[in-house]
Amino acid sequence: MSTVAPEQNDPNQLMRRTTTHKPRGTLSHWFIGRPLQTADAPHQTIGKAIGLAVFASDALSSTAYASQEILIILAAAGTAAFGYVFPISLAIVALMAVVTISYEQTIHAYPDGGGAYIVARDNLGEVPALMAAAALLTDYILTVSVSVAAGVAQIVSAYPDLFPFRVHISVVFILFVMLINLRGVKESGTAFAVPTYFFVLMMFATVGIGLGRYFFGTLGVVVNPPELEISQELAAITPFLILHAFSSGTAALTGIEAISNGITAFKEPRSKNAGITLIWMACILGSLFLGISFLAREIHAIPSESVTVISQLAETVFAGRGVLYLMVIGATTVILVMAANTAFADFPRLSALAAKDGFLPRQLTYRGSRLVFSRGIVALAIIASLLIVIFQASVTRLIPLYAIGVFLSFTLSQGGMSLRWRKIGRLKEGEQIAERGSILRFEKGWQYKMLVNGFGAVCTFIVMIVFSVTKFSDGAWVVLILTPSLMAVFWLIHSHYAKVARRLSLDHYTEPAPHVMRHRVIMPVSGVHQGTLEGLRYARMLSHDVTAVHVSIDPAETEKLQRKWNTWGDGVRLLILDSPYRLFVEPLLHYIDEILAVRQSNEVITIVVPQFVAGSPLESTLHMNTAEMLRRELLNTAGIVITDVPYQVSERKENE
Amino acid sequence: MSTVAPEQNDPNQLMRRTTTHKPRGTLSHWFIGRPLQTADAPHQTIGKAIGLAVFASDALSSTAYASQEILIILAAAGTAAFGYVFPISLAIVALMAVVTISYEQTIHAYPDGGGAYIVARDNLGEVPALMAAAALLTDYILTVSVSVAAGVAQIVSAYPDLFPFRVHISVVFILFVMLINLRGVKESGTAFAVPTYFFVLMMFATVGIGLGRYFFGTLGVVVNPPELEISQELAAITPFLILHAFSSGTAALTGIEAISNGITAFKEPRSKNAGITLIWMACILGSLFLGISFLAREIHAIPSESVTVISQLAETVFAGRGVLYLMVIGATTVILVMAANTAFADFPRLSALAAKDGFLPRQLTYRGSRLVFSRGIVALAIIASLLIVIFQASVTRLIPLYAIGVFLSFTLSQGGMSLRWRKIGRLKEGEQIAERGSILRFEKGWQYKMLVNGFGAVCTFIVMIVFSVTKFSDGAWVVLILTPSLMAVFWLIHSHYAKVARRLSLDHYTEPAPHVMRHRVIMPVSGVHQGTLEGLRYARMLSHDVTAVHVSIDPAETEKLQRKWNTWGDGVRLLILDSPYRLFVEPLLHYIDEILAVRQSNEVITIVVPQFVAGSPLESTLHMNTAEMLRRELLNTAGIVITDVPYQVSERKENE
Helix, strand or coil: CCCCHHHCCCCCCEEEEECCCCCCCCHHHHHHCCCCCHHHHHHHCECHHHHHHHHHHHHHHHHHCHHHHHHHHHHHHCHHHHHHHHHHHHHHHHHHHHHHHHHHHHHHHCCCCCCHHHHHHHHCCHHHHHHHHHHHHHHHHHHHHHHHHHHHHHHHHHCHHHHHHHHHHHHHHHHHHHHHHHCCHHHHHHHHHHHHHHHHHHHHHHHHHHHHHHHCCCCCCCCCCCCCCCCCCCCCCCHHHHHHHHHHHHHHHCCCCHHHHCHHHECCCHHHHHHHHHHHHHHHHHHHHHHHHHHHHHCCCCCCCCCCHHHHHHHHHCCCCCHHHHHHHHHHHHHHHHHHHHHHHHHHHHHHHHHHCCCCCHHHHCCCCCCCCHHHHHHHHHHHHHHHHHCCCCHHHHHHHCCHHHHHHHHHHHHHHHHHHHHHHCCCCCCEEEECCEEEECCCCHHHHHHHHHHHHHHHHHHHHHHHHHCHHHCHHHHHHHHHHHHHHHHHHHHHHHHHHHHHCCCCCCCCCCCCCEEEEEEECCCCCHHHHHHHHHHHHHCCEEEEEEEECCHHHHHHHHHHHHHHCCCCEEEEEECCCCCCHHHHHHHHHHHHHCCCCCEEEEEEEEEEECCCHHHHCCCCCHHHHHHHHHHCCCCEEEEEEEEECCCCCCCC | CCCCHHHCCCCCCEEEEECCCCCCCCHHHHHHCCCCCHHHHHHHCECHHHHHHHHHHHHHHHHHCHHHHHHHHHHHHCHHHHHHHHHHHHHHHHHHHHHHHHHHHHHHHCCCCCCHHHHHHHHCCHHHHHHHHHHHHHHHHHHHHHHHHHHHHHHHHHCHHHHHHHHHHHHHHHHHHHHHHHCCHHHHHHHHHHHHHHHHHHHHHHHHHHHHHHHCCCCCCCCCCCCCCCCCCCCCCCHHHHHHHHHHHHHHHCCCCHHHHCHHHECCCHHHHHHHHHHHHHHHHHHHHHHHHHHHHHCCCCCCCCCCHHHHHHHHHCCCCCHHHHHHHHHHHHHHHHHHHHHHHHHHHHHHHHHHCCCCCHHHHCCCCCCCCHHHHHHHHHHHHHHHHHCCCCHHHHHHHCCHHHHHHHHHHHHHHHHHHHHHHCCCCCCEEEECCEEEECCCCHHHHHHHHHHHHHHHHHHHHHHHHHCHHHCHHHHHHHHHHHHHHHHHHHHHHHHHHHHHCCCCCCCCCCCCCEEEEEEECCCCCHHHHHHHHHHHHHCCEEEEEEEECCHHHHHHHHHHHHHHCCCCEEEEEECCCCCCHHHHHHHHHHHHHCCCCCEEEEEEEEEEECCCHHHHCCCCCHHHHHHHHHHCCCCEEEEEEEEECCCCCCCC
């Protein structure tokens, strides 16, 4: 370690030192791993295979419930309506294709992260950007709650005895995923790659064997299907019902946008790696979802809260609850819990972006010891756990809140992209301009790209409207209130930061002319002892105008203090403030206010507070700690400086 | 209000001002009344009638359960043993007479408050004094818990539906008594005088009419007595059983000592007023207790947790549950709750005394806005409520913990007094000497007084031993562990204060020779803005040796800061500490440690911290508050001074 000597007496020199000062070894290292240097950041990026595990788990996990959600809505019209599940799924997969292609374009246009927030900010303006941020942040929170609740529902299907503990289990899972994420994105990716690929394998096996048996006519139907829960008489099969079922099924699309928010987590060439991962993900997702919907209809699966459609499918395909069945259920449970992981990867990134722009508390931009935005991770875990507790871990009660936000962000992102292509179309070939921080470069085929993004925007906008209308009374209204409220909070935070920046700005600042200053020092004393004298020596070093002030509560004590002051006070004047109501801080503050009222403009006022420092928090409970009380009050009084002269009672750390 | 002018530029003058600064009007005034000046204290004393209400409620209330507690023990030997209740009660009343005469002497010897703690401290030494304090403080806490639990048991006898809420009701009662006591001793006395005298009247009526009906042979026995709960086969009537019953019945003596602790609360002539009040109290207590024990046997009362003996007695005497029955039950309930009031009057006084001697936290000596020791009152309420919760408001489970402490303090107090008489006996007639703060004056008849106190000490010591042995397994062992533990805590607190006093003492202190001091100033900067420049101006006023230190976490930010520093830094050197692990406080502390290591003896080091002050706590959550973190760490580093230059962002309170 370098010594102090070099910077002595060498004014105006700029010095720089790198401390090898590492965070102290604590319990947290054991949990989240040794600290990483900022310079390690590039080594913390991930490749395509791990990227798929981190960012696709959310999207892939929706295959575990999307078909079931369609069936639940159709059930209102009885089993006859179940035939619509496959056509509806086909429509959803078509929409998925449009959105995927659209996002693939976005990824290449925004290699530094092209989430809906950034795209909307750069192309549509502040309000749409805040709307996108509010929608996405809400959605990530819901992703965690919904996917963990769904994972636990899967466990409860297998072990109904655990039903009363579903909330506890869910919260423990959330905390576990939080801990893994605090270790860093690379480690969480590695940890989660195995189960993700295991799930993909098991699902392809189930769907593949299922389709095989279907073609050979040996598939059969569900044995002992759960009872269909229909509250009243059968509804008719109306267009509204079909649209309602369709919007429920679009839950399958959630998570598609995850990669676009997390491009920076990929190894170089980032855009290419991220784009390819997105295509892979969409293909796996689409084929599994279609297969499951198709087979669900063929085996006459019945939607139920207690036995999931996946459970019925696996039981039918594998002819009973054998090892393969358990492997499918296990893999599904794990992927559902891991879907939360995607939100844990994206939520902190997005909130750090918004915080950097001043829309969320700045603390969220701080990277923890493992280079992840730890505060965002912890915040997400807390809010999601609260939702789990409030909604008692019920997937059906949570899911209506979900997906509106995703589609709002889809619409804003793609709308913004198509506007961007239009601007690029106005450029000459080879020309490039900088606009709002991003660079627009002429590209061939912009017309085609604009059309793709525009079509995607229109489709997702329609779905969002359908969703809002059909799910309004189920709970979607909560989101329609929450999103503007969140936007208002963002705006309030932003205006606070703007106010602070204005107040502190040096732009139109002229430094006051230096002139001889009068320095007035006030020192509260409660007793005369070594600590007081240390404070007094310091006060006298600062100025010749020192006033010691004693608030008198007990006349006998005051008299003793006066006598001691005559001996030790070194001629400094002592003012005694009698306090008939035994208040300590208030008379002192009142006196300081009086001083401030008559102060001249070139006068500086310093309050020197001899501060007693007890050795431990336990010891400090034995003292009045009035210095601390006084300081807290004084901080809010403008125009004074507060100086603590601490005197430690425990073993001194001094080097003499 | 006086102006500031007089004390300007007039060094070495002693000034004194009385602020008419009253505590601000707050919600608490509505609850506990307007603040009182310290000078009002003499007007807050009470006469004999109110004194009886304040200090006797504890002792008198024990008539509500003492007879029952004797019967509960005798029940082990079956109803045949109940005949012993009257002889045992007679023995207890005899003991009561001895203790009363003994305390009456103490009150005259110690007109400034002659509780066991003071008497033991002045005559026996520190260890017995701490023992008395520990015993009494424990006992006051138990008095609150036991009496409130007993009062609530009375209510639950009348309304069994309330049984599940007994803990809640008890805690509410404790908080209510706390609130009344925070209003001041005079007001609590007035509030409690009516129900105390009402209780005395109702009890004399019950006992009187009961005895009358007994003599005319119309008393009869309890109708529908509760079932006698005996767990196993009948025990024999052994001396141990009788002693056990006797020691349970001595609960009637608790509260006798209350007046001796609270002499200062009485109007002048204090000793006389307090002494007369004590005699009154003992007469009322003794006659009621004897009467109830006698009648309980005659009516064949059965001890029970669900229907109290008082309830059975009133029902039998007044022939049914009419208005008079309800008045007796009501009065008993109120007196039981009010017994807690006596503890609330004495506990804070005793803890303030112990705190003044340095055995408890000093804060307990502070008188609140109503001139009572508010912190002691609140502490008592909290601990007693905890006990209620832990023991689920069960009188029978709480009572074994009770009474050992009282008898220990009886023994110590009377033992101390008899030693004192012996010392007085050694003086010549008319001679007086000062010893340990109290004055010993020759008195005639010291031999008789010594004998009375000595006999009292021996009797109460025997009872204490009997109590410890017979009640050991019921829970008295808790007290035998608790008392020494509390003494150890007192001793630890005392040694902490002694250490602090030694460390700060000026007795062998020689002030360091004044010589030219070097003043070195270090100022951490996180950004360059108006707040930083304000801090910098102040730092430069302090010294020419100023070093600005920036901990670099984000290289881009650091570069921006360097550029701004070149413009605004006024030539002050800037040291940049690179922090690869993104720590902020630690590199700075490390740097300061290095500086301290090479510091010269005449060098003063000041850390100037420009401190951002947000307008509200909500706003301050939007900022990192690193200045606060830094300050907390620095306070524990000896040899440096910390100066806050606050910059407020909200509306400035300045007078310019």
